[in-house]
Amino acid sequence: MSEILTIDNLWKSYDSEQVLCGISMSLKKGETKVLVGPSGSGKSTLLRCVNRLTAPDGGLVKLAGVEVGEGNVNEIRRRIGFVFQDFNLFLHLTAIENVYVAPVKIKRESKPVARRKAMALLDRVGLADKADAYPAQLSGGQQQRVSIARALSMEPEVMLFDEPTSALDPELTQEVVKVMSDLADDGMTMLVVSHEMGFARDAADEVLFMEKGVIVECGPPEKIFGRPDNVRTKAFLRLISEA
Numbered sequence: 001m002s003e004i005l006t007i008d009n010l011w012k013s014y015d016s017e018q019v020l021c022g023i024s025m026s027l028k029k030g031e032t033k034v035l036v037g038p039s040g041s042g043k044s045t046l047l048r049c050v051n052r053l054t055a056p057d058g059g060l061v062k063l064a065g066v067e068v069g070e071g072n073v074n075e076i077r078r079r080i081g082f083v084f085q086d087f088n089l090f091l092h093l094t095a096i097e098n099v100y101v102a103p104v105k106i107k108r109e110s111k112p113v114a115r116r117k118a119m120a121l122l123d124r125v126g127l128a129d130k131a132d133a134y135p136a137q138l139s140g141g142q143q144q145r146v147s148i149a150r151a152l153s154m155e156p157e158v159m160l161f162d163e164p165t166s167a168l169d170p171e172l173t174q175e176v177v178k179v180m181s182d183l184a185d186d187g188m189t190m191l192v193v194s195h196e197m198g199f200a201r202d203a204a205d206e207v208l209f210m211e212k213g214v215i216v217e218c219g220p221p222e223k224i225f226g227r228p229d230n231v232r233t234k235a236f237l238r239l240i241s242e243a
Contacts (some may be wrong), residue, residue, distance in 0.1 A: 004029045004189055005050070005158050010059035012045055012213075019045045020056070021213040027158065030187040034200040037210035038236060043193040046210075047160045050191070051080045064157065078106060081151030081159040085166050087143040089135045095146045096122060096131040099153050107154070114153075121149040125179050141172030145179055159183065161192040197240055201225055209233045 005027040012020040019042045027033055035043045048054035050061050052073045061068040068076045089098050099118035103109040109117075122128050125145040135143050144164055151159060161180065165173040177199045184190060184203040194200060200207050201221045208218040209230070217230040228234050 002029055003027065004064055005191070006060070006062040006065075007046075007050065008060040008062070010046065010049055010061065011057045012042075012049055012054065013057055019213050020049065022059070023213070023215060024059075025208065025215065025218075027189060027191055029157075029189055031205045032184040032188075032190040032192065032203055033206045033208060034192045034194055034204040035208050035210055036194065036197070036200060036236070037216075041210040042213040043210050044162050047082070047162050047191065047193060050160060051077050051082060053082070078154055079157045081154060081156035083144070083147055083151050083159065083161045083164045085163045087135070087140070087147050087167075089143055089147060089150070091135050094132050094134055095127060095138065095149075098135070098146055099149045102150065103153050118149070118153060121152050122146070124152075124182075125149050126175075139172055140168045141175040144168065144172075144176045148176070148179055148183075158189045158191065161190065161194065163193050163195065165194065165196055195240070197225070197237075209236065211236075 003026045007023055007025050010020050010023040023046055035046065037043055045054060049056040052068060063076055063079060093101060096115065096118050099121055100114035103114040103117065104111055119128060119131060122131055125148055127142060127145055130138060130142060138146065165176050168176065173196065177196055180199060181203045204221050206218055207221050207224040209216050209224065211232055217224065217228060217233045224233065225237065228237065
C-alpha cells in the first residue's frame with residue numbers, strides 16, 4: 001500500500017501552551033488509524049491541522065505527495081472528508097439536501113446526478129427513509145450518519161473523524177460506530193480520534209496513544225490493548241476500562 005497522507009514534524013501552540021510537539025506519522029491507502037488519549041492531548045488539533053482548519057506553526061502535511069498549504073487548501077479539503085463532533089448540518093436543509101449541496105455547489109454536478117448519488121449514500125448509512133427529514137427531526141445518531149454521508153459525497157481520498165460519537169448516548173453511538181466499521185471494511189482510508197475502544201480494537205490497523213502533544217506509543221490493536229509498553233498507555237487504558 002502506498003502512503004496517501006504524510007504528517008512530518010508538526011508543531012502547534014496556542015499562546016504559551018504547546019499542543020503538538022513534532023508529530024510525525026503516515027497513513028497508507030485503505031488503512032484505518034485511531035488516535036486515543038486523554039482530553040487535551042492534541043488529538044483534535046492534529047486533525048484540524050491536517051486540512052488547515054487550524055494552521056500549524058511548523059512541519060508539513062502531504063496528501064498523495066502534495067504539500068497542503070495556503071495556495072491549495074480548498075482543493076485539498078475537497079479530497080479530505082471531515083466528520084465533526086457536533087454534526088454541523090445545515091438546519092434549513094433536509095438530509096438529502098445536506099448530502100448533495102456540496103457536490104452541486106463545489107463540484108458543479110447536476111442536481112439530478114448529485115441527488116441520485118446522495119440517496120445511495122443515505123442508503124449506505126441506513127437512512128434512505130429519512131431523506132426528506134430535517135436535522136431537527138432526526139436523532140443525534142441519525143444526524144451524525146447524515147454528516148458521514150455528506151463527507152462521503154465529495155468522494156474523499158481520506159476521511160477524518162473527530163470524536164464523532166462524543167455527543168451521543170451508548171445506543172446511538174453504536175449506530176455510528178457500525179457505519180464507521182463498515183467504511184473501514186470497505187477500504188476507506190481513515191484517521192479517527194475516538195474514545196470508543198471497541199472500534200479501535202476491532203477496526204484499526206494501528207492505534208496511536210497521544211499525551212501532551214506527543215505520540216507516546218503506537219502499534220496494532222492487539223499490542224496496544226494487550227501488551228502496551230509505556231506506563232502512561234497502561235494507566236490510560238486501565239482508567240478507560242474502569243469508566
